[in-house]
Amino acid sequence: xxxxxxxxxxxxxxxxxxxxxxxxxxxxxxxxxxxxxxxxxxxxxxxxxxxxxxxxxxxxxxxxxxxxxxxxxxxxxxxxxxxxxxxxxxxxxxxxxxxxxxxxxxxxxxxxxxxxxxxxxxxxxxxxxxxxxxxxxxxxxxxxxxxxxxxxxxxxxxxxxxxxxxxxxxxxxxxxxxxxxxxxxxxxxxxxxxxxxxxxxxxxxxxxxxxxxxxxxxxxxxxxxxxxxxxxxxxxxxxxxxxxxxxxxxxxxxxxxxxxxxxxxxxxxxxxxxxxxxxxxxxxxxxxxxxxxxxxxxxxxxxxxxxxxxxxxxxxxxxxxxxxxxxxxxxxxxxxxxxxxxxxxxxxxxxxxxxxxxxxxxxxxxxxxxxxxxxxxxxxx
Numbered sequence: 001x002x003x004x005x006x007x008x009x010x011x012x013x014x015x016x017x018x019x020x021x022x023x024x025x026x027x028x029x030x031x032x033x034x035x036x037x038x039x040x041x042x043x044x045x046x047x048x049x050x051x052x053x054x055x056x057x058x059x060x061x062x063x064x065x066x067x068x069x070x071x072x073x074x075x076x077x078x079x080x081x082x083x084x085x086x087x088x089x090x091x092x093x094x095x096x097x098x099x100x101x102x103x104x105x106x107x108x109x110x111x112x113x114x115x116x117x118x119x120x121x122x123x124x125x126x127x128x129x130x131x132x133x134x135x136x137x138x139x140x141x142x143x144x145x146x147x148x149x150x151x152x153x154x155x156x157x158x159x160x161x162x163x164x165x166x167x168x169x170x171x172x173x174x175x176x177x178x179x180x181x182x183x184x185x186x187x188x189x190x191x192x193x194x195x196x197x198x199x200x201x202x203x204x205x206x207x208x209x210x211x212x213x214x215x216x217x218x219x220x221x222x223x224x225x226x227x228x229x230x231x232x233x234x235x236x237x238x239x240x241x242x243x244x245x246x247x248x249x250x251x252x253x254x255x256x257x258x259x260x261x262x263x264x265x266x267x268x269x270x271x272x273x274x275x276x277x278x279x280x281x282x283x284x285x286x287x288x289x290x291x292x293x294x295x296x297x298x299x300x301x302x303x304x305x306x307x308x309x310x311x312x313x314x315x316x317x318x319x320x321x322x323x324x325x326x327x328x329x330x331x332x333x334x335x336x337x338x339x340x341x342x343x344x345x346x347x348x349x350x351x352x353x354x355x356x357x358x359x360x361x362x363x364x365x366x367x368x369x370x371x372x373x374x375x376x377x378x379x380x381x
Contacts, residue, residue: 005242013288021296027219031339049216055200056224057348062193070235074258081258085351088163095356098335103364105327113263121297137329138268230260262341264332
């Protein structure tokens with residue numbers, strides 16, 4: 001299949017995710033770990049790194065959109081994006097329920113989708129089991145009627161369809177200025193991005209301890225930039241040309257369109273890619289990023305001799321990780337992303353659903369940690 005632009009997109013995805021995997025491994029970049037450090041020890045450094053990545057991604061994407069280098073209007077439709085973060089139909093309940101499920105799941109499974117891939121690259125066999133279960137569950141959500149029959153059919157009636165008010169997208173600028181009747185042009189949209197990103201940036205860098213932690217500081221900056229570059233690859237000139245080219249194909253590859261890094265849906269893509277006999281039609285941007293992060297982490301592990309072989313210590317340990325993997329697979333697809341896919345990539349578009357998802361993930365994870373601590377204290381008594 002001659003798809004030059006498509007092949008370029010896949011190569012970019014793999015190359016960028018190689019860097020992502022190596023950086024995440026080196027700095028121990030982990031959202032679940034960041035929440036754990038905060039809740040259990042009062043250490044905010046990893047949380048600052050995550051928020052720095054978010055701020056960097058928002059600023060990078062805002063600049064790209066303001067300059068006309070990317071077209072994020074593509075993210076309002078399933079036909080032109082994956083997932084459609086800025087869809088005018090704001091199904092807030094899917095983000096809330098999915099985010100809470102994912103937050104609980106990542107805590108039980110000792111890490112989110114990205115951390116699972118990084119640990120797999122380190123030689124952690126527990127992560128292989130989590131990945132297999134998470135990917136299988138994500139596949140059921142993506143490629144069967146489970147998502148609609150189990151969740152969306154009762155969530156859709158409660159959704160807010162902004163298009164009925166003449167608002168074409170659910171990003172903050174479009175909604176705020178759409179309600180007031182003012183058209184949110186590129187300058188206004190970028191101003192909103194600055195209002196959101198600069199406080200996050202200022203808080204992240206307000207700690208002298210964090211500013212001297214060069215691993216976490218650089219991880220936040222680089223990962224935020226990688227998210228922005230991902231958007232440039234898929235929503236920039238080449239990405240738009242690819243979408244036009246695909247419209248004339250008899251068989252269009254699955255899950256093409258404007259997107260950047262996310263790791264739950266793509267684990268389901270990997271399952272489908274294998275199921276379809278490694279058909280090129282199912283070799284998605286997401287499949288390339290899953291492979292790239294794992295390989296990037298593996299290369300870093302081999303070069304710096306940080307192999308960490310680990311297996312389940314008890315059956316209860318296995319059960320908790322398996323349950324966590326199921327919740328991440330279901331919750332991640334339902335919420336349209338994970339701590340990276342929604343937490344950084346989605347939030348970089350300033351979509352309301354992404355913001356709800358992030359808050360729900362943090363809340364679900366923090367509550368689970370508190371409950372685990374409560375159970376531990378009861379056992380000690």
